[in-house]
Amino acid sequence: MTAIDRTAYPRLKKGILARELHDSFTPSLEEIAWVREQTRSHEAELVLAVLLKTHQRLAYFPKLEAVPAQVIAHVRGCLDLPEPVQAVSESERTLRDHKTLVRKRVKVTLDKKKAARVAAAIIRKEAQSKDNPADLINVAIEELVRHRLELLGFTTLDELVRTIRTEVNTAFFRMIRGRMSVLVQGHLLNLLVVDPYSRRSEFDGLKRPARRPSVSRVRKYLEWVRRLDNRFAGSADWLEGIPPAKVVHFAGEARVLDAAEMRDIKNLDKRLALLACLVHLTRVRSRDDMADMLCRRMAILHSKGRDKLEEIREKERAETERLWEVFGQVLTGARVATGLEEHDEQENHAESGDGRQGKDGESGERNAEGLRDTTEHSERAEPPTATGGAADHQDAHEANPADADGTGDAPGEVGGTDEEIRELHEKAGELMLAPLVDAGGIAVVSAQHAEISAHHGNNYMPLLAPLLHRPHRKALFDLLEFLELEATSSDATVLTAVEFIKANRKLTREWVDDRLPGTVTPLDVRFCSRNWAKTIRDKTHPGKFARRHLEVSVLSYLAAELKSGDIAVKGADSFGNFLAQLMTPAEIAPLIDKYCEQAGLPTTGAEFRQSRYAELRRVSADVDAGYPTMPTWSSTMRRGGRRSSAARARNAPPRRSGWSSWWRTTAARCRCWTSSPRWRTGCRGGGRSVRCQDQIPSCATRGPATAW
Secondary structure: OOOHHHOOOOOOOOOOOHHHHHHHOOOOHHHHHHHHHHOOOHHHHHHHHHHHHHHHHHOOOOOHHHOOHHHHHHHHHHOOOOOOOOOOOOOHHHHHHHHHHHHHHHOOEOOHHHHHHHHHHHHHHHOOOOOOHHHHHHHHHHHHHHOOEOOOOHHHHHHHHHHHHHHHHHHHHHHHHHOOOHHHHHHHHHOOOEOOOOOOEHHHHHOOOOOOOOHHHHHHHHHHHHHHHHHOOOHHHHOOOOOHHHHHHHHHHHHOOOHHHHHOOOOHHHHHHHHHHHHHHHHHHHHHHHHHHHHHHHHHHHHHHHHHHHHHHHHOHHHHHHHHHHHHHHHHHHHHHHOHHHHHHHHHHHHHHHHHHHHOOOOHHHHHHHHHHHHHHHHHHOOOOOOOHHHHHHHHHHHOHHHHOOOOOOOOOOOOOHHHHHHHHHHHHHHHHHHHHHOOOHHHHHHHHHHHHOOOOOOOHHHHHHHOOHHHHHHHHHHHHHOOEEEOOOOOHHHHHHHHHHHOOOOOOOEEEOOOOOOOOOOOOOOOOHHHHHHHOOOOOOOEEEHHHHHHHHHHHHHHHHHHOOEEEOOOOOOOOHHHHOOOHHHHHHHHHHHHHHHOOOOOHHHHHHHHHHHHHHHHHHHHHHOOOOOEEEEEEEOOEEEEEEEOOOOOOOOHHHHHHHHHHOHHHOHHHHOOOOOOOEOOOOOOOOOOOOOOOOOOOEOOOOOO
């Protein structure tokens, strides 16, 4: 028997809260007057009131002895009856008459045969898709209440549910067995045979969950699923038309039994049906497990890549500092070759001389010498004056014609004859190559620089391909070959890339063409991030992909798409196509009228549009009628009405009493109001993006609601 606690069957609890007493068992003044009009004694008055309130709460009449004392005391207090008055009926006939009066008042009919028919019809209908007895009892209760019928007893409902549920399930069992061949039935029954050596049956393997995705486990699990598919490939056809909830319930019933208990089931139809449902859900779960294995394997790979990047950074910290030191030496050589080093030394010497002159209290001779040096330096650096500018310029032009044009050699710039430039280049090359040779040679330094710069910006993508060892790669490709993938959106670029790497699976070379043989368009890899785009391609290999990096990239994005649902696995549940679980337009059409009736909405599109337009016009008229005396209004449309919340706006317009003066003093002077056509909308100077044309702070009011 189904536990009553697991259903919605109404009953009176022993401990009732004060709030529940007040909400459910307090008679109204009209009900009190009706009770007093129908009775002649205090006892009858109390009994009738208790029957009325309990029936309103339960939809059936409980025994008076079962009504809690709290309820009786509360009703007695509401009726202002003395405490000695008890809820005891004078006779069975009087009690029956009182119940009849209550049914007439609450408009409920007592017809057990009709109630049984109504309950049986709804239970039989819902039993096609539901299997939990508690759910079926709840559906029957809801249907009886809707038909204004008094509830049947809980035991009656439970027996009715059990009988109908057995009939429906037996029909399903017979249907499933009828779709199987004799060979398939033999394979299913062989699952219950216990191996004498391992003392295990294949039935136990159906209930075993998938384990951690190691290479050996993935290989064994894949082989087991293939054997299962070979023997029971038509499991979906056996269960066609069976509601998914029924299949899940039948499989759950088989999962809690062991092989011996399954063999003890006498009904062969039921035994085969339970096994068929368990096998089918196991096949579905295996697709989910394999997709989950792929996602978990790629997550582990990325985690190892991030850890490897941190290790490289720690190891290469000293190498990075050494490369920066070599780079500094190269720059020093370049500065020496171009004269920047000598120029900086002269400037530093001059600055140090000025500092000694200003800071130290030296002897007069040294001060005079420093002053003389400073004066000479100033004369050398002084620009031509108005009187001697032309002569100075002429002398400079004769000494160096290039300087006269303003194109002379500044410190660090290359100039002179071809021979001088060649000598400068040779000197610079010697000075710049010397640190590179001391550091191990150009090839060594270049390799070290490439290794370090490859991981800038947290780019650990190049590290993933070496971590994807050959056994793991084979296992992942085996999973890809087994799973049937489909896109749930219009973007199928990742799926195209998956087919590309599957076609190049047997290649061993490092670089592969970016298009398949016989195709003209290269593979679209716009789904890749910038780091991945730099990793899978190289400028030295145009039209090529780095094969191993491309495989890791595509597998990574495939795992992400599987998790987000943009790519689904055919025949799976958690990773299945969620669009297939939505209702079709043909399934929705018969339900629209009933839904609109319950929600209070029009049933056709034209009527719905007209109702919304009418509501908008009504709200607009209400706002215009109260403008401008009302504060800022924000209306939220609700079912059958609106909820308005008032909030005082900043710089709100004055009340009606001061409207004229405000117009004369503010709006009439503001072009936002007076200039056409903006006078209809008013000034938006109080807004965040548009300011008043005349910078009037109080001009912040829009026009009537119909204008904006």
